[in-house]
Amino acid sequence: MTVRAMQDLESEDSLDLYWKGSFDPQMEIERALTPFFEVLEKYAGEWVPDFVKGKRRRKYSRAAVWKALEERLDKYGSGCGLFHTTYPLLDMALSFGLQQSPRVLSVSLGVQPLTFFNEEERCRRLVELVRAWSSHYPVPHATAHSGADEHLAGAPNYGRDDRTMYRDGFDKIYEVCWLNVFGPQLVETVGRERMLSTPAHRVEELPNGSILLVTWPTAADFTREEARQAQARALVHLRPELDYDTVLRSLHERNAALVPVEPRFSPEVAPLFSRLVAHRGVATRQRMIAELNAHPPPEPEEWLPASAALPSDVPDIQAALEHYSLLAEYMVAMRHVEVPSLFKESPESLTDLDFHFWLEDFPRIFERELIDQRAVPGVGAYLGQVLVRHLGGQWIPRKKLEEAQVRVGQRVWLPFVRAYKYLRSRQALLDFSLTQLYRVAERHRS
Numbered sequence: 001m002t003v004r005a006m007q008d009l010e011s012e013d014s015l016d017l018y019w020k021g022s023f024d025p026q027m028e029i030e031r032a033l034t035p036f037f038e039v040l041e042k043y044a045g046e047w048v049p050d051f052v053k054g055k056r057r058r059k060y061s062r063a064a065v066w067k068a069l070e071e072r073l074d075k076y077g078s079g080c081g082l083f084h085t086t087y088p089l090l091d092m093a094l095s096f097g098l099q100q101s102p103r104v105l106s107v108s109l110g111v112q113p114l115t116f117f118n119e120e121e122r123c124r125r126l127v128e129l130v131r132a133w134s135s136h137y138p139v140p141h142a143t144a145h146s147g148a149d150e151h152l153a154g155a156p157n158y159g160r161d162d163r164t165m166y167r168d169g170f171d172k173i174y175e176v177c178w179l180n181v182f183g184p185q186l187v188e189t190v191g192r193e194r195m196l197s198t199p200a201h202r203v204e205e206l207p208n209g210s211i212l213l214v215t216w217p218t219a220a221d222f223t224r225e226e227a228r229q230a231q232a233r234a235l236v237h238l239r240p241e242l243d244y245d246t247v248l249r250s251l252h253e254r255n256a257a258l259v260p261v262e263p264r265f266s267p268e269v270a271p272l273f274s275r276l277v278a279h280r281g282v283a284t285r286q287r288m289i290a291e292l293n294a295h296p297p298p299e300p301e302e303w304l305p306a307s308a309a310l311p312s313d314v315p316d317i318q319a320a321l322e323h324y325s326l327l328a329e330y331m332v333a334m335r336h337v338e339v340p341s342l343f344k345e346s347p348e349s350l351t352d353l354d355f356h357f358w359l360e361d362f363p364r365i366f367e368r369e370l371i372d373q374r375a376v377p378g379v380g381a382y383l384g385q386v387l388v389r390h391l392g393g394q395w396i397p398r399k400k401l402e403e404a405q406v407r408v409g410q411r412v413w414l415p416f417v418r419a420y421k422y423l424r425s426r427q428a429l430l431d432f433s434l435t436q437l438y439r440v441a442e443r444h445r446s
Contacts, residue, residue, distance in 0.1 A: 013282045014112035015219050016147040018156075019130065019181075021137025022102040029078075029096070030066055035136050036105065037062060043129035045122070047090045047111050049082035075099075082109075088116040105137060114146055117219040127179060127202070127214055134181045135206045141170040141186060145177035146222050151283035152254040176235040178219045184209040190238050199233045223255045258282070261289040268439035269297060271351045272430075276358065297431045300440050302414040302421070309405055309412040312397050320397030324404070328385045331378030345386050347442075350434040353379075358429045371423050377401055379423065380416030383434050387413060391438075391445050409445045413437065 023032040041048055049060040054068025060082065068080035079095030092109035117123050126144065134142060143150075157165045158174040172189060173182075187195055187209065195211050196203055202214040215234050216227040232248040265273045273292050280288050304310075314320045332342045339356045341349040357363075363371065380401065387393035387406045396405040396412060402420065405412040415437075422432040 012113035012115075013146050013148045014110040015114050015117050015126075015144060016110045016150060017107070017126075017130070017142070017144040017179075019107045019133060019139065019142040021105045021107075021133060021139050022100075023096075023105060023137055025098075025101050025103050029069065032103075033065075033096075033105070034062075036133060037065065039129055039132040039136070043125045043132070044090075045125055046116075047084045047088045049090060049092065050084050050086075051082075053081040053083065077103075088112060102138075110147060114220050118221065120217045123218050126219075127212070130179060130181060131204070131206065131212055134210055134212065135208065138183065138208050139181050139210060140183040142179075142181040143177040144179035144219065146219070148258060148282040149222060149254055150177070151281060152257055173235070173238045176213070176215060176231055176238065178215055178222055178231075180213045180215075181206075182211045182213065187211050195238065198237050200230065223258065228252065228255065257284075257287060259286060261286045261293070263289050264293045266296060268436045268443070269430075269433060271348075271439075272354050272433050272435040275351065275355050276430075279355075279359070292430075297433065297436055300418070300432075300437045302418040302437065303411045303441075304405070304414075306407060306410045306412055309396055309407060310398060310403055313399055314397045317397055320404075321395055324381045324384060324395060324397070327377045327381030330374070331382040334375075334378060342382070345382070345389055347386065347390060347435075347438050350383065350386055350438050353382075354429060354433045354435050357423075358426060361426050363423050363425050363428065372420070376416065376419045376423055379434070380404075380419035383419060383437065384413075384415040386438060387415065387441055391442055393441075408441050411441070411444055413441055 021036075051060050052058050052064045052068050055071045058064035058068065065080065065082075069078045072078045072080065076099060077095060077097040079093065082090065082092040082094065084090035089112045090109060091112075092107065094105070094107050096103055096105045111117070117126070130142060130144065133139075143155075153175050155175065156170070160168070170186070173186065182190070182195060192205075192211075195213075196205060198213055200213050200215050201217050202212065204212045206212055213234065215230045216222070216224075221227055222231070228248060228251040232244055232251055235247055236242045236244045263270075263274070263277065277285055277289055277292070312320075328345070335353065335356065336342050338360075339349065339352045341352045343349075362375075366375070384393070384395065384404070384406045387408055388395060391408045393406040393408045393413075396407060398404045401416040402414070404416055405414055407413075418432060418434070418437050422428055422434065
């Protein structure tokens with residue numbers, strides 16, 4: 001059985017729930033948490049966990065949970081992961097502390113895909129789950145909403161720096177999500193009567209003084225005009241100083257950011273650009289596609305017609321070829337842990353290297369002198385070796401690396417020149433990718 005983390009899945013939004021409750025420090029952990037798991041098992045339905053992970057994986061059961069929490073217990077607290085590995089997917093983290101009084105029980109979970117919550121009954125069951133948890137364990141604040149939309153809203157910082165956010169938490173109404181639980185302190189800040197009179201699908205006072213608020217019957221259609229209007233009305237009611245039209249306009253802007261954009265990537269860069277897009281979170285993926293569509297990389301210029309190729313000027317061609325091979329091997333040695341496919345010297349390994357360097361922001365984090373002295377020769381030689389191995393290329397060695405060429409068909413390519421341009425900046429990694437040069441060389445091979 002394998003765990004597929006939610007962020008590793010390429011295209012789907014999720015319903016994300018963030019919840020913190022508290023319990024009596026005098027209670028034994030198993031006794032304190034039993035009501036939590038009773039509620040989870042009663043209401044989760046199709047996404048009830050099927051296994052739990054502490055120091056190792058176990059099939060889900062209460063006994064497995066207690067074992068997982070026990071084996072990760074230290075003086076600060078404990079925690080475990082809970083998962084459902086078939087549709088719908090669940091990725092859930094649970095933890096509790098031992099230093100606070102009362103003790104804090106923290107839960108973050110994502111159920112994917114969000115479209116699972118198109119049905120009102122499934123949404124009602126989730127609301128009942130949160131209601132039951134929040135009635136048994138006092139909460140300061142809890143939310144359930146589209147993960148992508150929360151990202152666009154700036155959660156959990158809402159424009160604050162990290163230090164301020166961790167210090168103050170959700171100390172006022174920054175946002176209204178699809179499902180909200182406002183603890184007694186937030187209720188007092190807004191006013192109980194005002195909060196209970198919020199125009200929303202469901203507003204309910206819980207036994208411990210918290211208030212449960214649900215803006216719309218279903219979670220998945222949060223971009224629907226009526227759902228956005230309900231969200232805006234609720235926020236403006238709780239924050240009378242806000243302007244309804246302004247709030248609604250900002251929600252429409254978030255909708256626009258989630259509208260699918262058709263990729264228009266050339267075949268030469270599609271393997272890399274598709275990888276970049278898949279890595280992005282749902283909230284920013286469409287914007288990245290639009291940016292890549294709008295600014296395609298220039299056609300490679302690091303080539304000459306075969307008739308204009310510089311002749312070899314080295315005294316020992318075999319020694320030069322061995323030198324290029326050693327430089328390529330240095331590249332493999334330098335990055336094979338992060339990019340295992342480098343051992344294959346394949347077109348796919350070029351894309352893997354492009355993606356790794358971009359993800360790491362390699363040109364920024366390493367000293368320029370080291371990049372030019374070590375990385376550029378290694379990358380250039382590796383690119384040349386792939387051209388030789390897979391396109392039938394032939395090295396034309398030169399004393400100066402930047403003049404070394406690889407002949408493929410009726411063109412000679414300058415891999416070291418490409419490597420130099422490539423490693424100038426993070427943007428240059430995209431504008432002068434190894435993937436693109438290889439694919440263009442392949443297109444012009446005959």
